[in-house]
Amino acid sequence: MDNIAGHKSGLSWVTNISVVVLVVLWLIPTVGLFVSSFRERDQISVSGWWQAPFSVELTYRTRGDGEVRPVDGGYVxxxxIFDTGEVRSSFEGGASTVSAFGDRGVAPAEYPAGTVxxxxxGETLQVNADGTYIYTSVEEPGNRxxxxxxxxxxxxxxxxxxYRNVLTADxxxxxxxxxxxxxxPATVIPILIAAFAAYALAWMDFPGRGLLIALVVGLLVVPLQLALVPMLNLHQRLGIGQSFLGIWLAHTGFGLPLAVYLxxxxxxxxxxxxxxSAKVDGATDFQLFVxxxxxxxxxxxxxxxxxxxxxxxNDLLVAKVFLPxxxxxxxxxVKIADDLLGSRGGDWGILATAAFVSIAVPLVVFFTMQRFLVRGLLAGSVK
Amino acid sequence: MAPRAGFVSLKGFYMPVIVQGLLTIVIGVGGCIGYFYLSNLLLDKVIFPAKGENAGRNINRANQIRPWLFLFPAIFALGLYLVYPVVGSFWRSLYGRSPSDWVGFDNYVQLAASNEFQQAFFNNLLWVIVVPAMATFLGLLVAQLTDKLSWGNIAKSLIFMPMAISFVGASLIWKFVYANDADIGLINAIRASLGFGNPIDVMQIPFWNNFFLMVILIWIQTGFAMVILSAALRGIPEETIEAAILDGANPWQLFFRIKVPQIMGTIVVVWTTITILVLKVFDIVYTMTGGNFGTEILPSYMMDFMFRDDGRATAVAFIIMIVVLPVMIWNIVQARKEMR
Incomplete structure (x- = not known):
């Protein structure tokens, strides 16, 4: 139809490009998390995830551990350097290039590679770009x-x-x-309760039906915050306390308005x-329903x-209140928000991985069942 | 025989929790079906049997009672978990820290006088104004842009994706954008590449940090707005659009004068739904700043008092309820109109 208006080509270019830009903007944060979860801690702290496919300069600390030979006027x-014990494991994938070296922790890159x-x-040290090093000393250097x-x-x-750390150690x-x-359980149980109620509200005639529907619509927006203190106190009086049973009941109650309404x-x-026609054939309401x-x-x-x-x-609030x-x-x-962010606030690799583990299942559910989700959203918004 | 937390606290002892879960499903589902089946059976065969001299009257009576059998579990759960708390919270808010210490409206008076509360209320006001507006606007924009695109469904699906992510997960994702380190945070990396030397912590910029937090919720909710508005756009009758085009309307006029007015009802629904959400979400502020640096909002402010001062916590919760009330009434009025 845009053809008729004569704007097709120009406008459709603009449309395509703006949608690409929006999609990229929307995806970047998640991609960053995903990439970071596969990076080593050291690498994360020296280069951004967007540089992940490129090499980075890292500083290493090691100790020369070759044979000491006596020569004229001293020892050599x-x-x-890549084979020394303290860093060997980092270079198993092949040698690298040394760009600079030093002998003090405060100036780890004091000398460019190749200088003596x-x-x-009376000691000298030379580290070359290919990793070979020569150390000379006038005195006997001892065994270190x-x-x-x-x-x-x-x-x-x-x-x-x-992933190994997050899934086993943390x-x-x-x-x-x-x-x-x-x-x-918090997903399965409300469905049945709500289905029976929804049937009654949809297909049975009784006084007060309109009022009940209005009540359900009203309860859709009641803030959960109101329920926290009174219900936790009630659970405690009933002996349920903070427990899995308590959170199942709570989620069931909180999920019902949407379930009934939908x-x-x-x-x-x-x-x-x-x-x-089923009623005429003699089906009872219960048979009809089932x-x-x-x-x-x-x-x-x-x-x-x-x-x-x-x-x-995805819930944090109900879990914080109704679970021990x-x-x-x-x-x-709760684990991520209270433990990992608090005590390991600086360990970005672990944080990214934990976050990704927690969003992986919802993402799978989302992408496989999007059709139903969209339909539900459309039915669920008060028109 | 309520399963207690202690039951699962043995180290390396996972099974019982899962077994409990499975057992709960069986008991819950079995119990539901059993309840509905048996109560109907009881009604039809024992209390008002459809035979004998009163058969006709009995069937009528049974049919009058049956809806309530179907409704009872739902009404009970709704009443207990959502209606009772409205009253219960209000009542509790009239007491102090200890549940026996009657203070009347003292909690509210002290809240109104506290700077933190005023800050939280003001910030929440900002959230309520900015987040629904931006999410609805961007949602509408994406819905319109992708409407005739061949790959529109893929684009929509990707923009919709954050809906599946928890607020905690989303906050962590955005930490990788906001981090105070040019090697982790995207914003500081961009600043560094533009030549700014020192990284800034956007979470600590007074006032504006609120907006950086809002971006996270907008990022999540745009997909929701887009899905609903996209369906609404598709629902506009072709004839009106064709007529407008024949009359020489340009694409802008077509969008703002023809399409937007026709989906105004849906826009309002999306707007109010997101508004309600904004008043409930405490996770983002809690994970990103813990309410520090002047970013407190009402839901997170309430959690500061949770487990510490129930009286104050319920007072904040009730204030949230009062703020939500107009939307609730509007929703009910709309729903009743719809039914007639």
């Missing part, structure tokens, strides 16, 4: 070689170490299982003929299930 130690440096007490600092180009390295495995444990909106739109309404409402049920799953998986704060029952969001 020769070898390759006087390092005092010289301390050497050097800067070398390090090829880009990607590693799964962060308690994220436990948190992952806890999240799963909170999420599944399902009722969908069920009301089901064809009246089917329902009436055999006809439930199967037909599958898209709405799926939509709500995805919503509730994402919401409970000990390590054994922390869910991932």
């Amino acid at each position: 130690m020769e070898g390759n 440096a006087e390092i005092g007490d 070689g010289p301390r050497v600092y050097f800067e070398a180009e390090t090829p880009p390295q990607f590693t799964l170490d962060n 308690g994220m495995d436990r948190a992952f299982i806890n999240t799963l444990t909170v999420t599944i 399902l009722r909106n969908y069920m009301v739109g089901l064809p009246r003929d089917i329902i009436e 055999k006809i309404i439930l199967p037909l409402s599958f898209p709405a049920l799926a939509a709500f299930a995805i919503f509730q799953f994402l919401w409970t998986w 704060s000990d390590d054994a029952s922390k869910v991932m969001t």
